[in-house]
Amino acid sequence: MIKILLLGSTGSIGTSTENCIRRYRDQFSLVGISVNRRIESALNQINEFSVSHISVGTDDAYNQFPRDQYSSVTLYKGDEGLLQMAEELDYDVLVNALVGSVGFAPTVAALKRGKKVALANKESLVVGGEVIARVMKEFGGTLLPIDSEHSAILQCLNGEESKTIESMTVTASGGPFRELPSDQFSKISVETALKHPTWAMGPKITIDSSTLMNKGFELIEAHHLFDISFDQLKVVVHPQSIIHSMVTFTDGAVMAQCGLPDMELPIQYALTYPKRLPITSPRLDLATLGSLTFFEPDYNRFPCLNLCIEAGRAGGTVPAVLNASNEIAVELFLNRKIAYVDIAKIVSEACELHTRQDALSLEQIISVDRETRSLVREKYGR
Numbered sequence: 001m002i003k004i005l006l007l008g009s010t011g012s013i014g015t016s017t018e019n020c021i022r023r024y025r026d027q028f029s030l031v032g033i034s035v036n037r038r039i040e041s042a043l044n045q046i047n048e049f050s051v052s053h054i055s056v057g058t059d060d061a062y063n064q065f066p067r068d069q070y071s072s073v074t075l076y077k078g079d080e081g082l083l084q085m086a087e088e089l090d091y092d093v094l095v096n097a098l099v100g101s102v103g104f105a106p107t108v109a110a111l112k113r114g115k116k117v118a119l120a121n122k123e124s125l126v127v128g129g130e131v132i133a134r135v136m137k138e139f140g141g142t143l144l145p146i147d148s149e150h151s152a153i154l155q156c157l158n159g160e161e162s163k164t165i166e167s168m169t170v171t172a173s174g175g176p177f178r179e180l181p182s183d184q185f186s187k188i189s190v191e192t193a194l195k196h197p198t199w200a201m202g203p204k205i206t207i208d209s210s211t212l213m214n215k216g217f218e219l220i221e222a223h224h225l226f227d228i229s230f231d232q233l234k235v236v237v238h239p240q241s242i243i244h245s246m247v248t249f250t251d252g253a254v255m256a257q258c259g260l261p262d263m264e265l266p267i268q269y270a271l272t273y274p275k276r277l278p279i280t281s282p283r284l285d286l287a288t289l290g291s292l293t294f295f296e297p298d299y300n301r302f303p304c305l306n307l308c309i310e311a312g313r314a315g316g317t318v319p320a321v322l323n324a325s326n327e328i329a330v331e332l333f334l335n336r337k338i339a340y341v342d343i344a345k346i347v348s349e350a351c352e353l354h355t356r357q358d359a360l361s362l363e364q365i366i367s368v369d370r371e372t373r374s375l376v377r378e379k380y381g382r
């Protein structure tokens, strides 16, 4: 029985994880969950999976929780609660499906205990990839990607020697503005930015996908997960999202992992890695599909992609600034305080103004994260 702690249990990754647990109830159990404020959905999960621990994000949610009815359930609160659960509970895998850099501390806590972390929270690796690498060296622990692209790469690497890897290509759907002329970007509304062509996800990652910030994050994520240089990392736009990513080897062979877009595959693969368990979803039929298309990404219309590559190359505390300024900029855009094109401008400015330091510890990264958030909020959040 694999005991799962699921942080971010009611989002799109959380509910897909639920489906995986439901599919193999004899192999998976859910010991703890976290929600920001969706108490109703959390109670359904507690009832269905006999969850014994829950952390809630807000004071309101904490007060709303029916403690009398659920006296056997241990209740935690806030960022501290997430960390406590990762540090204290008895689990085998942490599925980290939190949104934003709040996921970083629980990832580190789980790895410090030598646990397996199935990571959907890419911000953990973006802000703290160097710290995480050191923690894993010292304490062990296993990091498995839940991102479809990185799961694809992991699958392509099965049985291969790392010295035979020449490059990795991450595919991108291109988002809803793939064909939008550059003079139209200043008019992009919140509503149009929230419509992703292939994946249904939460608002933060949907905006990140539309700016290609998400793809840039994925390059940083790949750099840390697979210990590969930015020179060996490529992006290709592939609107159908059928090839989830590929690896080129030194003999010219290219391995690609394909399939219909479905997050349950990467989630379940991370939970059972290196084994596979059946999923009876619709199958890929290439003849019906007819054709797949590929394009070079447009770095001018999507400046966030280059911002990520530059921040990733700089390393140290710069990626934490990149991420924090983006989190606040996206929040401000969603709250209609800034224009769509301001997201890239704000991130670029925050990275430029920052004086790079070597990444030393979790505490330092968290303090850079907080500083950047308040700087950006003060300057643009009125």
Ligand code: MG
Residues within 6 Å of the ligand: 147, 148, 149, 218
């Ligand atoms: Mg992805």
